[in-house]
Amino acid sequence: MIKKIIHRLESLTDLAQIKLTNKQFIFVSSILVGILAAFAVIVLKTFAHWVFLFATYLTSNTGIFKYGYIKIVLPVIGIMLTVFVVKKFLGGTIEKGTSQILYAVAKKASIIPRKQMYAQIVTSSLTVGLGGSAGLESPIVITGAAFGSNYAQRFKLGYKDRTLLIGCGVAAGIGAAFNAPIAGVLFAIEVLLVDVSISAFTPIMISAATGALVSEIVLDETILLSFKQQQTFNYHNIPYYILLGLCTGFIAVYYSRNFQRVEHFFARLRLKPYKKALIGASIVAILIFIFPTLFGEGYESIKTLSEKDPGILLENTLFSSFRNNSWALLLFVGATLMLKVFATAITLGSGGNGGNFAPSLFLGSYVGFFFSKFLNLTGLTNLPVSNFTLVGMAGILSGLFHAPLTAIFLIAEITGGYALMIPLMMVASISFAISKRFEKHSLDVKNLARKGNAFTSNKDANVLSNLDINAVIQTDFLTIAAQDTLEKLVDLISHSNQVVFAVVNPENELLGVVHFNDIREIIFNQYRVKYTLIKDIMKKPSDIIYPADSMETVMNKFENTKVSFLPVAKNGKYYGFISKRIALEAYRRKLKSMIIE
Numbered sequence: 001m002i003k004k005i006i007h008r009l010e011s012l013t014d015l016a017q018i019k020l021t022n023k024q025f026i027f028v029s030s031i032l033v034g035i036l037a038a039f040a041v042i043v044l045k046t047f048a049h050w051v052f053l054f055a056t057y058l059t060s061n062t063g064i065f066k067y068g069y070i071k072i073v074l075p076v077i078g079i080m081l082t083v084f085v086v087k088k089f090l091g092g093t094i095e096k097g098t099s100q101i102l103y104a105v106a107k108k109a110s111i112i113p114r115k116q117m118y119a120q121i122v123t124s125s126l127t128v129g130l131g132g133s134a135g136l137e138s139p140i141v142i143t144g145a146a147f148g149s150n151y152a153q154r155f156k157l158g159y160k161d162r163t164l165l166i167g168c169g170v171a172a173g174i175g176a177a178f179n180a181p182i183a184g185v186l187f188a189i190e191v192l193l194v195d196v197s198i199s200a201f202t203p204i205m206i207s208a209a210t211g212a213l214v215s216e217i218v219l220d221e222t223i224l225l226s227f228k229q230q231q232t233f234n235y236h237n238i239p240y241y242i243l244l245g246l247c248t249g250f251i252a253v254y255y256s257r258n259f260q261r262v263e264h265f266f267a268r269l270r271l272k273p274y275k276k277a278l279i280g281a282s283i284v285a286i287l288i289f290i291f292p293t294l295f296g297e298g299y300e301s302i303k304t305l306s307e308k309d310p311g312i313l314l315e316n317t318l319f320s321s322f323r324n325n326s327w328a329l330l331l332f333v334g335a336t337l338m339l340k341v342f343a344t345a346i347t348l349g350s351g352g353n354g355g356n357f358a359p360s361l362f363l364g365s366y367v368g369f370f371f372s373k374f375l376n377l378t379g380l381t382n383l384p385v386s387n388f389t390l391v392g393m394a395g396i397l398s399g400l401f402h403a404p405l406t407a408i409f410l411i412a413e414i415t416g417g418y419a420l421m422i423p424l425m426m427v428a429s430i431s432f433a434i435s436k437r438f439e440k441h442s443l444d445v446k447n448l449a450r451k452g453n454a455f456t457s458n459k460d461a462n463v464l465s466n467l468d469i470n471a472v473i474q475t476d477f478l479t480i481a482a483q484d485t486l487e488k489l490v491d492l493i494s495h496s497n498q499v500v501f502a503v504v505n506p507e508n509e510l511l512g513v514v515h516f517n518d519i520r521e522i523i524f525n526q527y528r529v530k531y532t533l534i535k536d537i538m539k540k541p542s543d544i545i546y547p548a549d550s551m552e553t554v555m556n557k558f559e560n561t562k563v564s565f566l567p568v569a570k571n572g573k574y575y576g577f578i579s580k581r582i583a584l585e586a587y588r589r590k591l592k593s594m595i596i597e
Contacts, residue, residue, distance in 0.1 A: 010154075017155055026161060030168045030203035033151055034210030037144035037172035040121055041211070042219050044136045045177065048129040049223040052296055071131055071295045072285035075347070078130025079281040082123045083273050083351040090119050096353055098138050099444045101145045101166065101192055110162035111153065116146035120353065127352035133284060133294045133343035138355020138444075140177055141187075144169030144211075164200050167193045171204045172211030174410075179215055179224055183410035184208035190403045191442070225299045225361070227306055227415045231384035233423060240383055244371050245395055245427040249434025251367055252360075252399025255341045256435070256443045259356070262342060266349030273351060280350020287343045291336045292317050294343045298362040302393075305333075305369045306386045330373055337366035356443055360400045361393045368392020390415055391423045398428040399435035402442040467551040467590055472583050473568050475576035479504045482511050482535035489514065489534060490523050500565040502574050503538045510567055510574040512538030544569050545578055551587075554578060 013032070017025050051074070086094050095116075104112045124139035148169030152162035167188040175184030185201070185208045193200070215224070269276055288294045293301040293313055304312050314323045314332060322328035344359045372388035375381050390411055398407035407428045412418050439446070478492050479502045489501065499516040512535075519537060522528045542561035545554055545568045557566060558580045568575040 013155065022161075025155075026164065026203050027206060029151060029155075029165060030207040031210050033144070033148045033165055033168045034172035034175075034207035035214055036147040036151075037140070037169050037207075038176040038211040038214035038218075040143045040147070041140050041173060041176040041215060044121060044125055044129070044140060045219060045223050047125045048136060048296060049220075051129045051131070052300065071292055072289045075131035075133070075284050075288060075295070076278070076281040078126045078128075078132050079277050079284070079347065079350060079352040080274065081126045081130070082132075082353055083277040085123055085126065086351070086353075087273060090115060090123075094119055094123060094353060095142075096138070096348060097355060097444050097447075098141050098192065099448050101142060101170070102445065103448060104145075104149070105163055105166065105193070109159050110149055110166055112142075112146045112149035112166070114146070114150050116142055117150060118143075120146075123353035124355075127347065128296055128354045128358075131288065131295045132281075132347040132352045132354060133288070133296070133298070133340070133359070134347045134352060134354025135297055135356060135358025135361075136354065137174065137177055137357035139353060140173040141170050141355075141357075144171075144173035145192075163193065164203055167200065167204050168207035171208035174211075175208035176211035176215035176219075177224075178410060178414050179212050179221075179226065180410050180413035181205070181208040181212040183406055183413055184211065186409055187403065187406045190406050191401055191444075225302065225414055227303065227386075227390060231387050233387065233419055234384070235422075237381075237383060237423075238426070240372075240375070240381065240388075241391065241423040241426050242430060244368060244388060244392060245430025246434060247371055248364060248367055248392055248395025248427060249399050249431040251337075251363065252396050252431060252435045253438045255360075255363060255396070256400060256439055256446070258341045259345045259443065260446065262345035263349045266346070277351035280346045281352075284343055284346050284350075287339060287346075290318060291332070291339060293336055294340065297358040299358065302362060302365040302389075305365050306389045310369065310385075326373070326377055330370060330377065333366050333370050333373075337363055337370060340366070356400060357397075360397045364393035364396030365389045366392075367396060387420060387423070391420060391427050394424045395427040395431040399431040400443045402432060402436060402445075404428040404432040467583075467586055469545075469547060469549060469551055469554060469578075472551075472578055472586050473547070473576045474579065474582070477502065477577050479508075479574065480514070480534055481505070482533070482538065484534050485530060486519065486523070486528065486532040486534065486537065487530050489519070493523075500577060502567055502577070503534055504574050508573045510541065510544070510569055511535075513541050513565075513567060514538050515565070541567050546570070547575070551583070554583060555587075558583070 013028075016028055020028065086092065101112070104110055120139035120143045124136055128134050128136050145166045146169070148165035148167070149162055152165045157165070170192055171181075171184035171188040173184070174187045175181040185204050188204055188208075266276065266280060271279070301313055304310055311323050311329055314320055314329060319328060319332055340359055340363050344354075344356065348354055368388040368391055369385060371392065372383040372385045376383055376385065394407040394411045397410065398404040408421070408424045411424055412421060477498060477500075478496055480489055480492065482503050482505065492498070492501065493516060501514045502510055503512040503514060505511055514534060514537060518539065522532070542563050543557045543566055545557060545566050547568065547570050564580050565577050567577055
């Protein structure tokens with residue numbers, strides 16, 4: 001039955017592609033991709049929410065589940081099951097994080113594997129749905145992008161349209177996950193498709209609105225992260241919002257660096273996948289046992305912090321006897337925000353799947369609460385705690401993802417208005433500036449940058465990264481010795497098309513270069529031709545290219561030296577030349593193939 005429905009829909013879409021113009025078909029496609037991404041969100045969010053309610057119900061009763069024992073068992077089961085699914089059904093590996101979308105756009109012509117349409121849903125629902133301390137938004141974004149890419153492949157759309165539909169899937173995923181279509185559009189453009197054209201806005205907006213609408217109709221509002229209660233903005237609190245922006249910026253740097261350290265630690269562990277998963281899951285379980293708010297996405301605790309009685313967080317924990325002690329609650333929140341990065345990094349590093357979007361919101365709310373509550377308890381001022389809790393989320397999100405616009409409008413949308421726009425803009429921009437000062441790349445881009453892979457904020461770098469340097473090296477150039485005379489060089493010039501020659505010794509080591517333009521004035525002087533040695537006229541190379549260099553590095557060397565040919569050295573020996581003209585021709589061919597592919 002389902003296959004018949006899918007087949008009928010494909011037939012109708014095939015007909016639409018024939019009858020409609022390409023622009024009209026893209027508009028229709030953006031709606032379909034938005035619907036697919038929205039249903040992926042509905043499946044993931046509903047599953048995670050019901051597991052949380054199940055664990056909370058068991059915890060609230062007496063017996064072996066008191067103090068959250070069930071919450072330390074479920075994450076272990078979830079991470080172990082994730083590793084099992086990856087090994088048995090997904091080829092042993094699964095790519096995590098939105099950086100893979102950047103990589104696909106930059107180096108894979110916007111081709112995302114078909115398995116990503118379901119792999120992220122299955123694995124992240126097991127990890128995060130069963131309590132792993134991570135978020136579902138990154139898997140949602142990857143799934144939406146995979147729907148967009150594979151939809152475009154199914155209907156044989158080119159690179160430009162594939163990339164556009166990837167953006168549509170991403171925008172729809174974020175729009176549906178938070179019922180925030182504007183934030184979905186901004187995330188797609190600000191984080192993933194930085195160089196998108198103005199004409200692409202309309203399909204992306206259509207897709208984001210579609211995703212948000214489907215989510216609004218089908219998904220229970222209590223499952224989404226939303227806030228109705230907020231206090232009035234008071235401009236007298238501006239200095240404190242500035243301080244909050246500074247705090248969130250530095251804490252975003254703290255999170256980013258420690259996340260990388262923990263993830264690399266687990267990557268270097270030479271253990272079998274199941275053993276690594278068990279060790280990591282056990283550590284996460286211990287952290288959750290002590291600080292139960294680290295369980296799952298943590299959105300319920302964010303809502304609790306922004307309400308009138310945040311002391312509820314201490315109920316059914318080891319600290320329940322301090323339920324009404326404000327300083328104890330503050331210490332609990334402070335310890336939780338410092339440990340969140342380790343809980344998330346261990347969850348993902350040991351084999352679980354998820355992302356850092358939800359943890360950034362979790363951390364931001366805790367930072368905002370801690371900052372404002374601490375100042376209130378000291379008697380220095382009387383700040384609106386719920387406002388600072390909400391604005392703090394924008395600060396950390398902006399600092400971690402280097403996406404201030406997404407952060408501003410996401411919090412504005414989930415709070416149901418723009419009353420906090422001024423503090424949101426201040427905190428998000430300050431946090432972004434601080435984070436950018438200490439971390440050149442956002443959390444998701446750091447791994448790509450470390451490996452030397454380009455990403456979509458630099459289109460030229462994307463194209464160059466797809467070129468093979470060996471394809472433009474010319475190894476058949478004639479060489480000359482330093483002790484030879486200019487007479488021999490003139491003979492070589494007359495029997496070849498070369499205008500540049502490498503000067504080498506008997507071991508084929510590069511000593512210098514001679515360019516025809518440098519000897520043009522003396523080659524008609526017979527005496528000088530016969531008695532001038534090459535070593536007297538050769539010049540030191542302006543720069544040397546190595547086979548390990550990227551094409552971006554090669555083009556930068558040409559730009560800096562202002563020459564047309566550069567020699568290539570391999571293993572300390574002369575190897576050949578690269579012509580700037582040939583390199584540019586290869587760039588143009590690759591760019592053309594990506595546009596019309």
